[in-house]
Amino acid sequence: MTEKSLFESYVLSAELEEAVEIATITKRPLLIRGEPGTGKTLLAEFLADKKKLPLYSWHIKSTSQAKEGLYFYDAVARLNDSRFSSEEAAERVQNIENYIRLGALGLAFEKGDAVVLIDEIDKADIEFPNDLLLELDRMEFTIFETNRKISAKVRPLTIITSNNEKELPDAFLRRCIFHYIEFPNRDFMQTIVDQHFPDLDKNLLLRALDLFYHLRKRDEIKKKPSTSELLDWIQILVQMGANLEDGRIPYAGALLKNEEDYRIFN
Amino acid sequence: MFIPFFYAIRSKGIPAGTGEFLNFLNAIHSLCEKESFIGLDRLYRVGRLCLVKDIKYYDSYDLVFLEIFGSLTFTSESALKNLEAWLAKAKKFLLDEERKKNAPKYDPDRLLEELKDRLKRQKERHDGGDTWIGTGGTSPFGNSGYNEQGIRIGGEAGNRTGIAVWQDRKFRPYRSDEVLDTRKIQLALKYLRIMKKEGRPELNIPKTIQRTSDNGGDLELIEEKSRKNNLKVVLLMDIGGSMTPHANKVSQLFSAANKIQHFKEFYSFYFHNIFSYEIFEDPYLRKSYPISKFIRKFRPDTRIIYVGDAWMAPYELFSSSTNPYAFHSTRNLQKEESRLVGIDSLQEMKRRFPNSVWLNPEPERLWWETTIQAIGDIIPMYFLSIDGIQKAIKDLLD
Numbered sequence: 001m002t003e004k005s006l007f008e009s010y011v012l013s014a015e016l017e018e019a020v021e022i023a024t025i026t027k028r029p030l031l032i033r034g035e036p037g038t039g040k041t042l043l044a045e046f047l048a049d050k051k052k053l054p055l056y057s058w059h060i061k062s063t064s065q066a067k068e069g070l071y072f073y074d075a076v077a078r079l080n081d082s083r084f085s086s087e088e089a090a091e092r093v094q095n096i097e098n099y100i101r102l103g104a105l106g107l108a109f110e111k112g113d114a115v116v117l118i119d120e121i122d123k124a125d126i127e128f129p130n131d132l133l134l135e136l137d138r139m140e141f142t143i144f145e146t147n148r149k150i151s152a153k154v155r156p157l158t159i160i161t162s163n164n165e166k167e168l169p170d171a172f173l174r175r176c177i178f179h180y181i182e183f184p185n186r187d188f189m190q191t192i193v194d195q196h197f198p199d200l201d202k203n204l205l206l207r208a209l210d211l212f213y214h215l216r217k218r219d220e221i222k223k224k225p226s227t228s229e230l231l232d233w234i235q236i237l238v239q240m241g242a243n244l245e246d247g248r249i250p251y252a253g254a255l256l257k258n259e260e261d262y263r264i265f266n
Numbered sequence: 267m268f269i270p271f272f273y274a275i276r277s278k279g280i281p282a283g284t285g286e287f288l289n290f291l292n293a294i295h296s297l298c299e300k301e302s303f304i305g306l307d308r309l310y311r312v313g314r315l316c317l318v319k320d321i322k323y324y325d326s327y328d329l330v331f332l333e334i335f336g337s338l339t340f341t342s343e344s345a346l347k348n349l350e351a352w353l354a355k356a357k358k359f360l361l362d363e364e365r366k367k368n369a370p371k372y373d374p375d376r377l378l379e380e381l382k383d384r385l386k387r388q389k390e391r392h393d394g395g396d397t398w399i400g401t402g403g404t405s406p407f408g409n410s411g412y413n414e415q416g417i418r419i420g421g422e423a424g425n426r427t428g429i430a431v432w433q434d435r436k437f438r439p440y441r442s443d444e445v446l447d448t449r450k451i452q453l454a455l456k457y458l459r460i461m462k463k464e465g466r467p468e469l470n471i472p473k474t475i476q477r478t479s480d481n482g483g484d485l486e487l488i489e490e491k492s493r494k495n496n497l498k499v500v501l502l503m504d505i506g507g508s509m510t511p512h513a514n515k516v517s518q519l520f521s522a523a524n525k526i527q528h529f530k531e532f533y534s535f536y537f538h539n540i541f542s543y544e545i546f547e548d549p550y551l552r553k554s555y556p557i558s559k560f561i562r563k564f565r566p567d568t569r570i571i572y573v574g575d576a577w578m579a580p581y582e583l584f585s586s587s588t589n590p591y592a593f594h595s596t597r598n599l600q601k602e603e604s605r606l607v608g609i610d611s612l613q614e615m616k617r618r619f620p621n622s623v624w625l626n627p628e629p630e631r632l633w634w635e636t637t638i639q640a641i642g643d644i645i646p647m648y649f650l651s652i653d654g655i656q657k658a659i660k661d662l663l664d
Contacts, residue, residue, distance in 0.1 A: 015311060018308070018311055018312070018315070019311075019315050022293045022312055022315045022316065023315075025292065025293050025296045025297070026289045026292055026293055026316065028289060031319070033321065075476065075479035075480050076475060076476070076479045078479065079478075079479040079482065079483055082482075082483070083483065167320075170281060170319075173319035173320065174281075174283055174285060174286060174319065175285075176319065177289070177315050177316060178314075178315060178318060178319040178320070179315055180321045180324065
């Protein structure tokens with residue numbers, strides 16, 4: 001079996017598909033929330049692949065500024081070119097346009113027909129989403145340094161993910177289509193695992209799911225294992241040929257990431 | 267048809283605006299162009315996608331949807347199938363109890379007919395009766411009542427096949443005005459950050475480079491002070507006795523608070539019902555910590571969060587000797603101090619630490635109780651829910 005890339009074995013649930021459809025109809029960004037590990041980020045890669053559109057991802061960090069997603073003016077490089085100039089650099093330095101680098105949103109606006117992923121928007125400062133309101137609304141912005149206007153002829157499909165770390169501002173929410181990814185139920189989970197491990201032994205699969213949902217049901221567990229962790233764990237089980245019949249949970253470290261949780265089951 | 271739906275949504279406190287409503291209509295419109303018919307399930311999901319922007323409103327949305335479109339469920343074909351499956355299942359749970367003898371009995375076919383009839387004719391809420399759909403009583407329809415062969419509608423059940431998602435109310439745990447979980451409390455407590463710039467200014471290298479380049483090479487040094495959270499927080503918790511039913515809530519609050527490391531100082535102490543001269547460092551009320559020491563140790567800008575039901579026998583609050591153990595104590599000092607009255611101690615604490623709030627797990631409708639009122643008069647009281655905590659924190663920071 002050849003190694004499948006993650007998004008190729010991604011299973012799109014009917015509800016999520018509908019959410020994407022509504023977002024396309026209303027031309028609004030789709031805001032997705034849900035537990036970590038439910039495939040929020042993969043959705044964008046999957047959609048880009050399915051619709052054969054280029055994907056521009058913007059992974060938000062706690063220090064991210066709204067402007068970074070639009071464009072970046074590389075003043076340092078320009079200064080360097082002007083100070084230590086070769087002939088080529090001296091020419092380059094004349095045109096400020098040479099030092100403007102578009103960010104993920106900027107590139108997507110320019111391209112138009114594309115998928116943009118703004119990943120984990122809640123990681124950044126509380127005000128961050130507000131700084132993007134106008135740009136997301138009009139799908140255009142102006143580069144301050146050159147006065148060039150970048151505007152999208154076709155609105156790119158925008159996927160925004162959030163982990164519920166922070167409350168997002170109302171004004172921002174109002175402009176989005178919102179979908180909450182529920183944790184997959186057993187049947188759907190079985191489909192997902194089947195996609196990833198088509199050759200997996202049925203008994204092992206059922207037993208693994210039993211254990212997994214049992215773990216998730218226990219309230220004392222601090223960090224509940226997610227889909228991606230289940231997949232990792234099954235991967236380990238398959239590689240190591242472990243057996244699940246003796247009531248213990250082998251390689252529990254793949255599922256339980258909290259020290260206390262780990263101790264309960266070992 | 268959708269306009270009452272929209273206003274019902276707004277009346278439940280879901281912040282949906284005109285723009286979202288237009289989005290919703292737009293979406294419905296284009297879906298209708300593609301296919302001639304939109305199922306109720308679909309309508310439910312499309313409405314939720316467009317109009318509801320936070321999971322904490324999902325439950326309210328479910329309720330509104332049930333209210334507006336709920337009765338349609340039973341007439342749609344798939345729902346009827348569900349209902350029949352449901353009835354077949356209910357037959358297995360027939361009970362034999364005398365008190366239910368008088369309840370109307372129908373065979374499953376008749377029952378279904380009757381139910382349809384009710385759905386058509388029933389216009390309002392009926393509880394405790396023997397005919398209409400409602401709660402209590404012996405009507406065959408509804409919940410929390412008694413009828414051998416009835417149908418439970420809504421409410422809790424063990425073997426439901428699930429007639430519709432919006433009746434399950436599975437998003438209930440996400441309501442912010444109702445239920446607490448550790449993570450949400452943590453989020454709420456995070457508002458307790460007061461970032462202040464303090465300390466010696468330090469050279470900010472990235473900003474210096476950026477500014478210098480912007481200047482076309484003229485050096486400009488940017489110095490900044492680092493930001494630090496300067497907040498000192500003390501959590502004082504009532505424990506045992508009437509607080510036992512709330513133990514779970516309180517322990518969640520506590521574990522959430524404990525996980526937060528961004529305070530400059532964070533301490534927690536315990537008491538039972540009310541304190542007069544001492545509080546305790548441990549939840550078993552063994553390690554005593556005199557209030558006088560407390561007042562000396564913490565600076566007046568310390569924020570104090572009391573957690574307790576404030577519900578006790580009035581003498582506990584308004585007269586001395588609240589602690590039976592202190593009463594028997596051989597140490598004179600303790601005897602002396604045990605004459606302190608709970609309410610006075612509280613007043614003293616408030617005078618010393620003006621920034622304090624009281625979180626009460628009892629529902630607000632019970633706050634007319636003497637002791638709750640008395641305490642609420644001294645220290646602003648908030649209900650122990652996410653909303654309450656947020657309000658309390660706002661109050662604390664002012």
